[in-house]
Amino acid sequence: xxxxxxxxxxxxxxxxxxxxxxxxxxxxxxxxxxxxxxxxxxxxxxxxxxxxxxxxxxxxxxxxxxxxxxxxxxxxxxxxxxxxxxxxxxxxxxxxxxxxxxxxxxxxxxxxxxxxxxxxxxxxxxxxxxxxxxxxxxxxxxxxxxxxxxxxxxxxxxxxxxxxxxxxxxxxxxxxxxxxxxxxxxxxxxxxxxxxxxxxxxxxxxxxxxxxxxxxxxxxxxxxxxxxxxxxxxxxxxxxxxxxxxxxxxxxxxxxxxxxxxxxxxxxxxxxxxxxxxxxxxxxxxxxxxxxxx
Amino acid sequence: xxxxxxxxxxxxxxxxxxxxxxxxxxxxxxxxxxxxxxxxxxxxxxxxxxxxxxxxxxxxxxxxxxxxxxxxxxxxxxxxxxxxxxxxxxxxxxxxxxxxxxxxxxxxxxxxxxxxxxxxxxxxxxxxxxxxxxxxxxxxxxxxxxxxxxxxxxxxxxxxxxxxxxxxxxxxxxxx
Numbered sequence: 001x002x003x004x005x006x007x008x009x010x011x012x013x014x015x016x017x018x019x020x021x022x023x024x025x026x027x028x029x030x031x032x033x034x035x036x037x038x039x040x041x042x043x044x045x046x047x048x049x050x051x052x053x054x055x056x057x058x059x060x061x062x063x064x065x066x067x068x069x070x071x072x073x074x075x076x077x078x079x080x081x082x083x084x085x086x087x088x089x090x091x092x093x094x095x096x097x098x099x100x101x102x103x104x105x106x107x108x109x110x111x112x113x114x115x116x117x118x119x120x121x122x123x124x125x126x127x128x129x130x131x132x133x134x135x136x137x138x139x140x141x142x143x144x145x146x147x148x149x150x151x152x153x154x155x156x157x158x159x160x161x162x163x164x165x166x167x168x169x170x171x172x173x174x175x176x177x178x179x180x181x182x183x184x185x186x187x188x189x190x191x192x193x194x195x196x197x198x199x200x201x202x203x204x205x206x207x208x209x210x211x212x213x214x215x216x217x218x219x220x221x222x223x224x225x226x227x228x229x230x231x232x233x234x235x236x237x238x239x240x241x242x243x244x245x246x247x248x249x250x251x252x253x254x255x256x257x258x259x260x261x262x263x264x265x266x267x268x269x270x271x272x273x274x275x276x277x278x279x280x281x282x283x284x285x286x287x288x289x290x291x292x293x294x
Numbered sequence: 295x296x297x298x299x300x301x302x303x304x305x306x307x308x309x310x311x312x313x314x315x316x317x318x319x320x321x322x323x324x325x326x327x328x329x330x331x332x333x334x335x336x337x338x339x340x341x342x343x344x345x346x347x348x349x350x351x352x353x354x355x356x357x358x359x360x361x362x363x364x365x366x367x368x369x370x371x372x373x374x375x376x377x378x379x380x381x382x383x384x385x386x387x388x389x390x391x392x393x394x395x396x397x398x399x400x401x402x403x404x405x406x407x408x409x410x411x412x413x414x415x416x417x418x419x420x421x422x423x424x425x426x427x428x429x430x431x432x433x434x435x436x437x438x439x440x441x442x443x444x445x446x447x448x449x450x451x452x453x454x455x456x457x458x459x460x461x462x463x464x465x466x467x468x469x470x
Binding site: 019020023024026027028038041042045046048049051052053056060123125126127128129130131132134136163170177203206266267268 | 305309310311312313314315316317318319321326328330331359360362363364365366367368369370371374412416419420421422423424
């Protein structure tokens, strides 16, 4: 009965498509934690992946070394000019730091939004199809990594942790198009600190968007943007980038600044996960704001 | 030869993809070029052509699932597309002459189709806002060039490995 066979196949195909759509929509929901089978697969693949990523990091390390070797002369010239300036700045920083500590002691304030417990991690894989900006690190819940923690390199903020399993964690880079991705930030350099939100990424300019700045506040090109710590999860003072252009946003009510990220998102190797010492609360940094919560 | 050679090759290629992915995006002349390594699917297409469809689809399903869970957190995307591509390869290969050149060309055509389907999917769920022109110049071309270099270098090795495995299997069947 060939007719029955084709019908059977058709039903199977339909069932398959339904299952597929259901699975995809299930996994596209915003999930806080991964299910057990997923955790097992992630841990197993992560273990294999770290074996393979070690020689790769060795090779990229060589490339980096050769690259920096080629630029040695120019860099040296540049650094020499900065060196004298640096000595002065360092003395000033030391002075300010001790003064700050003294003042804190006087006021009796011990905790600071800036303090965090660094967790060193190695990038074991980058999402190979590169549609979503994701990294996978070799540290997980066992080492104290929790979702929404800030992830940075020595040069600046790169993203935040979205999912954790016992031994791996997934990081969503700050250059994502995800509309729920917000980092509460502040602009330093002016007379007063200016607060805003990093919200969105301009893929053509390769720059971040700093939104919700009061229209009356003047911002300059070249001002530095750091995380403010007021979003509830990130520590304060992590460098995000520098402002390249200031415009009015699409509604004309607040200002919008383009921020060139300080960290380089390609060829990432070693990163630091910031575990903030202050208690963490729900806020902008994990995409939960008052109006969403209800 | 080793009995588990084919799954072993699949596993190695699977782990190699993100390692090569670490080199991307390449900055050439101020323009970011995304190179997506697609070693596994190319090997699976070769497996379909020279071994058999059933094995290739099974490996496609298995590794597609691993890929979905570990890298992209969208379950069902690659685990559907890998076997579907194998199926398409088997259907297409019936109509064209069988040799290494046509196999390579067919693989590359299917790979371009595969990339395009993924682009359409991510556009649909708005994970990307990349216009079609940008997609073709900064993603499709670099990816196709890099992967065709890989395939031209290793395609004949794939073929010879698969063919020896196949003849060994046939011999065994003959024995019993």
